[in-house]
Amino acid sequence: MKQIHVELGNDSYEIYIENGLLDRAGNYIRSLTKAETVAIITDSTLEPLYGKRLERSLQQAGFRTGCIVIPAGEAYKNANQLLDIYQKLSDLGITRSDMIITFGGGVVGDLGGFAAATFLRGVPFVQIATSIIAQVDSSVGGKVAIDLPSGKNQAGAFYQPKAVLIDPDLLQTLPERFVRDGLGEVIKYGCIRDAGLFSLMETLDEHSITSHWDEIIETCCRIKADVVEHDVYDMGERMILNFGHTIGHAIERLYGFGHYTHGEGVAIGMALLTARTEALGLTEAGTARRLVDILKRYHLPYTVDASADDLLPYIGHDKKKRGSHMTLIILNRIGSCRLLPVELADLSTYITGGTPS
Numbered sequence: 350m351k352q353i354h355v356e357l358g359n360d361s362y363e364i365y366i367e368n369g370l371l372d373r374a375g376n377y378i379r380s381l382t383k384a385e386t387v388a389i390i391t392d393s394t395l396e397p398l399y400g401k402r403l404e405r406s407l408q409q410a411g412f413r414t415g416c417i418v419i420p421a422g423e424a425y426k427n428a429n430q431l432l433d434i435y436q437k438l439s440d441l442g443i444t445r446s447d448m449i450i451t452f453g454g455g456v457v458g459d460l461g462g463f464a465a466a467t468f469l470r471g472v473p474f475v476q477i478a479t480s481i482i483a484q485v486d487s488s489v490g491g492k493v494a495i496d497l498p499s500g501k502n503q504a505g506a507f508y509q510p511k512a513v514l515i516d517p518d519l520l521q522t523l524p525e526r527f528v529r530d531g532l533g534e535v536i537k538y539g540c541i542r543d544a545g546l547f548s549l550m551e552t553l554d555e556h557s558i559t560s561h562w563d564e565i566i567e568t569c570c571r572i573k574a575d576v577v578e579h580d581v582y583d584m585g586e587r588m589i590l591n592f593g594h595t596i597g598h599a600i601e602r603l604y605g606f607g608h609y610t611h612g613e614g615v616a617i618g619m620a621l622l623t624a625r626t627e628a629l630g631l632t633e634a635g636t637a638r639r640l641v642d643i644l645k646r647y648h649l650p651y652t653v654d655a656s657a658d659d660l661l662p663y664i665g666h667d668k669k670k671r672g673s674h675m676t677l678i679i680l681n682r683i684g685s686c687r688l689l690p691v692e693l694a695d696l697s698t699y700i701t702g703g704t705p706s
């Protein structure tokens with residue numbers, strides 16, 4: 350069992366990474382709370398696969414359980430589903446001394462976490478992360494949100510979980526497309542902070558990487574915990590976790606949520622921006638090539654059939670926009686990045702669609 354502490358004062362918590370953890374989740378959660386009732390928020394793919402196992406573990410630990418199932422996919426990370434969850438939490442009689450568990454990928458974690466943050470002005474919650482994106486990124490750090498017609502994650506909160514439970518065994522049922530999707534975020538971690546992780550991924554492929562999940566999940570969670578501990582409210586350093594997201598989020602919104610997965614959008618965003626910053630002499634020569642090569646290796650996209658003019662209206666809603674400037678995250682080289690404040694009028698120098706060039 351691996352345990353990573355996230356030090357955030359009164360909001361501190363532990364990340365537990367352990368194969369088979371799902372069946373022991375009840376005991377872990379019992380050690381955190383005297384709650385009578387636990388509301389599980391999950392999706393329509395996960396509930397039939399694992400719902401009974403999770404409920405059994407919770408009931409054995411003395412909890413009364415209720416399960417709220419949302420339709421699977423990014424298209425449902427929205428206000429309608431949020432209202433539906435509020436109603437069901439109310440029907441279950443959830444109080445502030447009870448507990449919510451988000452059991453799923455990043456969509457369930459973000460949407461269910463936002464419900465936890467806002468229902469009764471806040472009910473404690475635990476993230477049980479089931480996809481690669483959730484196990485390496487979204488379950489840690491307390492960003493919870495829903496999408497709005499104006500763009501990704503446009504309504505949300507910073508609301509930390511009481512614990513994060515990660516069972517890498519669950520990845521065995523994750524569909525291939527979402528394995529690749531998650532690798533988009535793992536490649537991001539290599540780019541921004543860990544040249545060794547990036548090099549390791551250059552020696553593996555989508556099959557051999559499966560025997561490295563524990564190591565990769567731990568590495569990414571440690572980076573994320575460290576970044577979040579320094580800047581929980583995303584005022585500066587935390588923005589590095591947004592590398593590739595400015596263009597990526599605009600692509601997700603432009604094509605309709607769910608057409609491109611989040612990791613696919615981030616992959617294209619990293620490739621396009623890095624090609625541009627390398628051409629401008631801001632990024633070490635050869636970096637964009639290595640990035641495109643690793644995206645090809647894991648069958649991730651790096652081009653988009655859209656222009657800068659298509660993307661710029663959505664980029665205008667990015668949360669890194671402050672007044673008349675936007676902060677971009679650019680690579681110095683693989684493993685090292687920096688924040689680059691750019692006047693909005695100059696954004697088109699950096700933002701492109703099409704193919705990295």
Ligand SMILES: NC(=O)c1ccc[n+]([C@@H]2O[C@H](COP(=O)([O-])OP(=O)(O)OC[C@H]3O[C@@H](n4cnc5c(N)ncnc54)[C@H](O)[C@@H]3O)[C@@H](O)[C@H]2O)c1
Nearest residue numbers: 394421422454455456457479480482487492519522523611
């Ligand atoms: N809050 C954050 O810090 C943060 C970080 C990264 C991404 N995100 C958000 O996360 C979302 C993407 O996450 P995602 O890729 O996990 O999406 P997701 O939750 O939609 O999961 C992807 C698909 O895989 C299925 N699935 C998940 N785990 C499974 C398992 N073990 N077995 C079988 N099927 C499984 C889901 O049902 C879904 O169909 C986006 O909305 C993104 O914005 C948030």
Ligand SMILES: O=C(O)C(=O)C[C@@H](O)[C@H](O)[C@H](O)COP(=O)(O)O
Nearest residue numbers: 486490492501502587590591594668
């Ligand atoms: O935790 C963060 O901070 C991140 O930026 C992690 C990202 O991978 C994640 O996609 C996040 O939800 C994006 O946040 P947003 O503030 O751009 O909506």
Ligand SMILES: [Zn+2]
Nearest residue numbers: 534594611615
């Ligand atoms: Zn992301």
